Amino acid sequence: xxxxxxxxxxxxxxxxxxxxxxVLDKIKEKGVLVVGxxxxxxxxxxxxxxxxxxGIEPDLAADVAKRLGVKLELVPVISANRIEFLQQGKIDLxxxxxxxxxxxxxxxxxxxxxxxxxxxxxxxxxxxKLGSWEDLKGKVLCGTSGAWYNKEVSAKxxxxxxAFDGSEKPLFALKGGECIGYLYDQTxxxxxxxxxxxxxxxxxxxxxxMEAPWILAxxxxxxxxxxxxxxxTIDWMKTGFIVSEEKKWGIEPTxxxxxxxxxxxxx
Numbered sequence: 001x002x003x004x005x006x007x008x009x010x011x012x013x014x015x016x017x018x019x020x021x022x023v024l025d026k027i028k029e030k031g032v033l034v035v036g037x038x039x040x041x042x043x044x045x046x047x048x049x050x051x052x053x054x055g056i057e058p059d060l061a062a063d064v065a066k067r068l069g070v071k072l073e074l075v076p077v078i079s080a081n082r083i084e085f086l087q088q089g090k091i092d093l094x095x096x097x098x099x100x101x102x103x104x105x106x107x108x109x110x111x112x113x114x115x116x117x118x119x120x121x122x123x124x125x126x127x128x129k130l131g132s133w134e135d136l137k138g139k140v141l142c143g144t145s146g147a148w149y150n151k152e153v154s155a156k157x158x159x160x161x162x163a164f165d166g167s168e169k170p171l172f173a174l175k176g177g178e179c180i181g182y183l184y185d186q187t188x189x190x191x192x193x194x195x196x197x198x199x200x201x202x203x204x205x206x207x208x209x210m211e212a213p214w215i216l217a218x219x220x221x222x223x224x225x226x227x228x229x230x231x232x233t234i235d236w237m238k239t240g241f242i243v244s245e246e247k248k249w250g251i252e253p254t255x256x257x258x259x260x261x262x263x264x265x266x267x
Contacts, residue, residue, distance in 0.1 A: 023222045024068070027092055032071045035061035036091035039076035040167040042191040043249035044097050056245045057095040060115075063241070064093065064232060078166045079146035083107050086219055093229070097185060099212040101148055108217035111229045115216055115242065117256035119208025120149045123174070123189045124181035126203055133157050133206055142170035142179040149210050153183055174202075190251045213256065237264040 027033050037057045038045035045055040053074045065072035075091050082096045086108055098104065100114055122141065124130060130139075137158035143150045150161040162179055164170040167188065174182050182189075186208040192198045216233065218225045236242050237260040246253045 023092060023219070023225050024228060027068060027070055030070075032073050033061070033065045033068055034073045034075060034090070034092045035064070036075050036077040036082055036085050036094045036096050037061060038078070038096050040078070041097055041185075041188050042194075043251060044187065044191075045076075046191075056242075056249050057097070059245055059248075060095050060236070060242075061093070063236075064229070067232060079144055080165055083217075086217060089219070092218070092225075094217045097188075098215055098217065099148055100215045101212075104215070104217075107220075109220050109222055109226050111216040111218070111226055111233060113230075113233060113237070113260065114213035115233050115236065117211060117213040117254060119186040119212075120153070120183065120210040121186040121189050121204055121208045122181040122183050122206055123171075123192055123198065123202050124205060125174070126201055128180040130180075130205065133209060140179045141181050141183045142173045143183045144170055147184065148212075150183065152210065159183075187251055187254070191249075194250050211256075234264055234267075237261055238267055240265065 037053060037055075039047055039053045041055070043055050045053055045057045048054045053076060058074055061074060062072050075085065077085055077091070077094070077096050079098075082094055082098060083104065085091045086094050094108070095115075097118075099118075100110065104110070128139075130136065134157060136153075138160075140160045140162055141153070143161040143163045144167055145163040145165050147163070150163055153159055154161050161183055162173070164173060167184065170179075170182050170184075171192075173179060186204070189204045193202070193204060216229055218229065240261045242257045243253045243261050246257060
């Protein structure tokens with residue numbers, strides 16, 4: 001019954017969204033594109049020493065603004081509020097590490113093709129000494145609220161996932177000894193391990209699992225904007241822009257980004 005009520009509420013929320021087929025014209029008219037990005041997910045979106053949000057996804061957002069000939073405003077979002085911000089019109093576009101899931105496609109207008117793909121992994125304390133995912137049975141992991149794989153990892157490997165908002169709180173909990181590792185996206189873990197603060201006592205010894213593509217999204221009904229973003233995404237793949245961004249920010253290009261570049265580069 002609870003699931004039915006949630007589904008009904010979601011459908012009602014989507015159905016009540018104001019239809020706006022001219023968001024591109026509105027963006028150009030006001031001269032500003034507002035994009036929701038992560039600010040706690042290095043190297044995809046994080047704050048530099050000056051406090052500015054930088055990273056792969058802010059660079060993608062900047063390219064979109066450049067193509068539209070407008071200024072860019074970045075709004076920090078977290079997994080728990082990014083869809084809500086898009087539905088409420090607080091952001092025009094979401095580029096925020098969101099995995100492609102059917103229930104999310106019901107709440108937003110997803111952009112195809114998916115712009116990225118990542119696996120699930122663990123920033124694990126070196127003291128834990130785990131050799132496989134099966135060794136997680138009965139262990140406590142920290143996680144981020146809203147991450148789709150929290151329940152799946154618990155069910156498949158028997159770990160308890162203690163969820164927190166954003167990524168800073170679970171990292172703080174990890175350092176505080178509340179869990180043996182942080183369950184999150186593999187690229188995020190790779191980003192953390194670029195820092196001496198983390199690579200001294202933590203590692204990523206397990207192989208990635210549960211690979212899932214990521215989607216960009218605009219508000220439901222914004223078909224014209226969605227078409228523009230589809231063309232833009234394909235152009236990123238054609239030119240190798242995403243692969244170059246991965247290298248720029250210090251992570252190994254994923255098989256997906258390399259594969260999509262090969263697919264579109266001659267088109």
